[in-house]
Amino acid sequence: MSDNLLLECDVLVLGAGPGGYSAAFRAADLGMKVILVERYPTLGGVCLNVGCIPSKALLHVAGVTEEAQALAAHGVSFGAPQIDLDKLRGWKTQVVSKLTGGLAMMAKGRKVTVVQGNARFIDPHHMEVTLTDGKNQAIQFAKAIIAAGSQAVKLPFMPDDPRVVDSTGALELPQMPERMLVIGGGIIGLEMATVYSTLGAKIDVVEMMDGLMAGADRDLVKVWEKKNAKRFNKIMLKTKTVAAEARPDGVYVSFTGEQAPAAPERYDLVLVAVGRRPNGQHIGAELAGVAVDERGFIAVDRQQRTNVPHIYAIGDIVGQPMLAHKAVHEGHVAAEAAEGRRSFMDARQIPSVAYTDPEVAWAGVTEDEARAQGLRYGKAVFPWAASGRAIANGRDEGFTKLLFDEETHRVIGGGIVGTHAGDLISEICLAIEMGCEAGDIGKTIHPHPTLGESIGMAAELYEGVCTDLPPKNK
């Protein structure tokens, strides 16, 4: 079975994404002997290698480029950007390798053994890894944490063609397309659309649902839509992609639905970003007795335990939302539970951020959810048009919204649309976890002039003590 000597450990962590490495490092810090199994040569998973981080490197470039161009309106003009795709790729790669290199160092520092290869369970206490040299390595574990993540959903009718990519392919910047189609109007698709449009592509977005950026309140999305109206050639809602044909001059894609064009459209690059599927079916879970549902998810309890008590699962593979920061916290809970601690996943909120321009971020209960659940909630919206800093930035289109429990005045949710919304949302996350009331936030002195002030002012507004807005008409 095993070509090499059997390896043994207290905890085996399958998958070295943010959830996996966090679990492995936490377990090691708790004194357990840890083996981290990863199929790719670098640690960090999708997030660091082909997800969150490289996309942010490119979005940073796109953002600064657009900001520079926007300065023309304020009297400072630059020439048209000269884009060196190779160099841009290099910058992105450098960012990624700096982080993954750091992870490798930290694994070493913690004496976490990293085994590279494709792994599957062979029984409830053994895993077999096909190493890069083709040999098989058996690993015996007392406990295991499954952090095997997810992969992009493929559309069966899309041709196998280098011009049809998923998010990983799009991040490689294979070419500078003239016309690009983004299938799926979720966060990933819109972030990539932001990058490519800045680089000069003419972009169409097709989405089956009746709106973009599902999950966010519509009032937030509307601000983004208005600001980005010119970014897109067209946005086709309630429209389905039904066929595609690769021809020498481009990929021809056909649509049906409300806003579908009659004839197939030609694109130089097609990004398929219609969601992610968990990898539950590819790890031999059944041989360990771990139950995996038909979609590939693994059900866990509040301590991240699967139906097999000594095997835990975390991250994308246990369910939505498929977000790195959720996985990290689950990883810590799983590692601590595996060590015998009474750790539970007791978070009240998991924030979401679209790193578009402007950014859209939300946490806790959304207004749509509050309405659907019939919660008695109150709302305060502070428009950035009243924020000195936003105006000075030339970006006052956004707003900050807080939702409160009407009875206790505790903050239960919030949403921000505007530049740096993703950085600003953390204060709302903390407020929700701490059970802060509007007064707690309003009476906290925020530095002036900042975008963060808008959160304090929204809270003041709720309590009727905001002096940065016109008086209410009585």
Add this chain to the structure above:
Amino acid sequence: MAIEVKVPDIGDFTNIPVIEVLVKVGDTVRAEDALVTLESDKATMEVPAPSAGVVKELKVKLGDKVSEGSVILILEAHDEAAKPATAAVAASPATHSAPAASASTAPPIVPTTPTTAQLDVAETAVPNQPGRAAINPTNPPIAPVDQESFVMAHASPVIRQFARELGVDLSKVKGSAPKGRILREDVQAFVKSVLQSAASAPGGAAAGIGLGLLPWPQVDFAKYGPIEALPLSRIKKMSGANLHRNWVMIPHVTNNDDADITELESFRLQLNQENAKSGVKVTLLAFLIKAVCNALKKFPELNASLDGDNLILKHYYNIGFAADTPNGLVVPVIKDADKKGVMQIAAEASAFAAKARDGKLGPADMTGGTFSISSLGGIGGTYFTPIINAPEVAILGVCRSTIRPVWRDNAFVPRLVAPLSLSYDHRVIDGASAARFNTYLVGLLADMRRATL
């Protein structure tokens, strides 16, 4: 016709919890079907349906406290001539078991004591979030924490973690900071109060003592042959908990002696002959009860209870006796047995035994005892160690009487001998007193005329 089904006369109890709701809205019930189970500190009682019908509305839920007259549910009766909705309550005694009677005036240990209800002591697995499956790990939860309320309790993340470490259900903790915010100190105080109440309540004492025992051996019995798992009855479980507590908490000593009942037996047979027509049969038990009352008056510390630093001497003599029934063992109590003649005691005991067999003993029939007798005379054996029925301090066990050679006047003579086993609480009674009590009792039984002295 819709009728309100109310809690019937349940004796001296108020605010007793509903421990089982046996029907749900829409259920069709027959007359006398059990609707809910109530549990007093003495017994569990089922409230039966006064007539056949359909349950229209439930007015109580699990854990609700009810008293006589509380409305349990609305019944749409099939039978137009439905009786008024207060039915007799059928009680199945909760706390008695053989060979020792173990009735108790303290709440029995059931999984609703604060220790288990509020401290999530078991390593439990609980659903993570809506839409995720609940997983049942090796240990099923004893007292599931209300996860939703736990997360929303007014406490910061680090306090939530602290509560998890201690197994505290945050939704049950009252916060002391402004607007009810829960602080670390509140969680600590909660744990302290739960432990203290568990320790001071006799029922939960084991939790406060911490015997530091080894874990129960885990054996895969099926490995060695075919097995079968039979769930313990409620009565068994509750009496077991009482017996366990009594055994662990009371330093038992058992003093064995033999009573020559040759004369008594012939007197008994003679009486039964005389009373053949009236139907009342005098048993040895009736004489034992009478004799015990007499002995208790001479040795009052055996008719007592410990209360902290005080010994409570009781000037009444209520004698419980263990009775075997299909539902388990029960201990009906003959009140003021010292004031009653043997014939009356025999009649009462036989009425109680019949009631017990039919499951009709009420809580009032089984409370207030001051001393218990467990008789295995009809079965066999020589001596045994009866377990004291706390908070009583002594119990008399009797085995089968046999003819034995007894050395008398330079010769062995055949005598009928009853083996007696007196277990006593050594904190209250010392060995000499117990021996004197037994000797005195043996003397009485040898010659019941002495009981009149």
